[in-house]
Structures are given as structure tokens and as C-alpha cells.
Amino acid sequence: MNPQSSVTLHTGNPMPVMGLGTWELTKNTAETVQAAFGLGYRMIDTSADYGTQPGIAEAIKRSGMDRSSVYLVAKIEETDDPYEATREYLDELQSEYADLMLIHRPPPKSAGEQLWRGLMRAKQDGLARDIGVSNYSAEQIETLIDASGEVPAVNQIEWSPFGHSEAMLKYCKERGIVIQAYSPLTRTTRLADDVLAGVASTYEKTPAQVLIRWNLERGAVPLPKANQRSHLEEDIDVFDFDMSSKDVALLTDLNERYSALGSLPYA
Numbered sequence: 001m002n003p004q005s006s007v008t009l010h011t012g013n014p015m016p017v018m019g020l021g022t023w024e025l026t027k028n029t030a031e032t033v034q035a036a037f038g039l040g041y042r043m044i045d046t047s048a049d050y051g052t053q054p055g056i057a058e059a060i061k062r063s064g065m066d067r068s069s070v071y072l073v074a075k076i077e078e079t080d081d082p083y084e085a086t087r088e089y090l091d092e093l094q095s096e097y098a099d100l101m102l103i104h105r106p107p108p109k110s111a112g113e114q115l116w117r118g119l120m121r122a123k124q125d126g127l128a129r130d131i132g133v134s135n136y137s138a139e140q141i142e143t144l145i146d147a148s149g150e151v152p153a154v155n156q157i158e159w160s161p162f163g164h165s166e167a168m169l170k171y172c173k174e175r176g177i178v179i180q181a182y183s184p185l186t187r188t189t190r191l192a193d194d195v196l197a198g199v200a201s202t203y204e205k206t207p208a209q210v211l212i213r214w215n216l217e218r219g220a221v222p223l224p225k226a227n228q229r230s231h232l233e234e235d236i237d238v239f240d241f242d243m244s245s246k247d248v249a250l251l252t253d254l255n256e257r258y259s260a261l262g263s264l265p266y267a
């Protein structure tokens, strides 16, 4: 595995094994994303409410990268008209298509079947190569599938050793849904954990690198976010070691359904 490796979605399309998150990456977005491309990042995660779409577009332009070598993940909001919002966000991204367009979160009183149908139409019209969901429970995903016959390619959820769900992992494997792990670094809140520090020292890696590697070992796709160049470098330097199954299990056992955002809506 290396930074350009990919996982295959159930649609047959490849998706990079890790990506860069851009929430609160609003200072010098274009410079930071351009630096990330230079370091080997290929997938960029965004959302209209992060305010980073124009900066990402600028980074692609400045870097001279071919659009096909960049993987863009964007999201529609629960109050959006899904088809029109997709077009609007693609305008901000100055792109003809998103590689992956997600429903950011389910609406309060439904699974968002109407949003899902809008995304299916966007996909049919070539505005999105793949479509998926974020912050969805298994039950909510099943509701979408029952209503449409279309299985989301991805569920993007908060996911770290401190907060994850074996039931969700099993469900996604059965359905062929890839988990994208957001806040994989726990927004730094658990980097000083003793068990994590112990595993990190075994491999002469940092706690952040071990959190990212844990996701790769378990088949989830981490989306760490970093403003600082040293963090960008560190977070992608995770392909020169394998973690033993014993250490993976040690970290997996840290699960306490912890959420840096307040709750795990899927668990």
C-alpha cells in the first residue's frame, strides 16, 4: 500500500485509501491543498459549509494537476435541493463532476429518500461518479436501499479506536459499503492516551500516525485534516510500517464510543 493505492467501491470505481479533510482549513486553503498534492494526497474531502470549495478549485488549477488524478468528495445538506445543490457546489469546485457526492447527514424526520433520489439523478447525469451518505445508521441506509434499490458506495462517519462500531463495520462489509473515517485524529483530544503512545513507540511513529494506520489496517479510509505542513507530512507518512494484529486489536479494544463531536449518530 502507498499513498496512491485505492480501494474499490461496489460500483467498481477506485477511491484513494486516504484523503485530506478540510473542515476549518480556511486559512490559505489553496496553498495547503496544493502542498498536500505535492506530498501525494489525492483525495480531498469538502462541504459547502466548510468554505473550502473555492480554495480547492484554486489548488487544482495552481498545481496543474489533471482533474482525473484528483478525487473530490463533496456533500449536500439536508435542506438542499439535491440536484441543484450538486450543480452549485460543482460550480464552486470549478469541476464538471464530483468523484463522490454524499448526503451530509440524514434529515431529522426521515432517511432522506428524496435527497437520495436527487443524488441518483445527479449520478445518472454524470455530475457524480459515485454517491453515498454520511452520519447514517444501518437502519437509515436500509431505508434508502428499500426505497431506491441503490446501495450507497460510502458511509462517512466519525471513526477512531476510541469511537467506532463493530456492528457498523460488519454491516458495511456485508453491503459492500466503504467506511470513510472522519475526525480520525479525535480532533487531537486523545493523542496523549497511554495505550496509543505505547503502540506508537513500538513502531517509532507518532500517535497521529498510529491512528491513521489503524484505519488502513481495518479497511476504513481515513480523512485526517491538517493545516500545518509538518502535520500534512506526518499524516501521509504511514505506508512504511504494518501494525501487528495484536496491536490493532489492542487499539480496537479502546472503544468507548467516544466522539470528539459529541455523539456517534450511527451507533
Ligand SMILES: NC(=O)c1ccc[n+]([C@@H]2O[C@H](COP(=O)([O-])OP(=O)(O)OC[C@H]3O[C@@H](n4cnc5c(N)ncnc54)[C@H](OP(=O)(O)O)[C@@H]3O)[C@@H](O)[C@H]2O)c1
Binding pocket: 020, 021, 022, 023, 024, 045, 046, 104, 134, 135, 156, 157, 181, 182, 183, 184, 185, 186, 187, 188, 191, 206, 208, 209, 223, 224, 225, 226, 227, 228, 229, 230, 231, 232, 234, 235
Ligand atoms: N461528514 C461529517 O459530518 C464530518 C464531520 C467532521 C469532520 N469531517 C471531515 O473529516 C475531516 C477530519 O476531521 P476533523 O477535522 O474533525 O478532525 P481530525 O482530522 O481528527 O483532527 C484535526 C486536528 O488534528 C491536528 N493534526 C493533524 N495532524 C496531526 C499530527 N500529525 N499530529 C498532531 N495533530 C495533528 C490538526 O492540526 P492542524 O490543523 O493545526 O495541522 C487539527 O487540529 C474534516 O476536516 C472533514 O473533512 C466530516
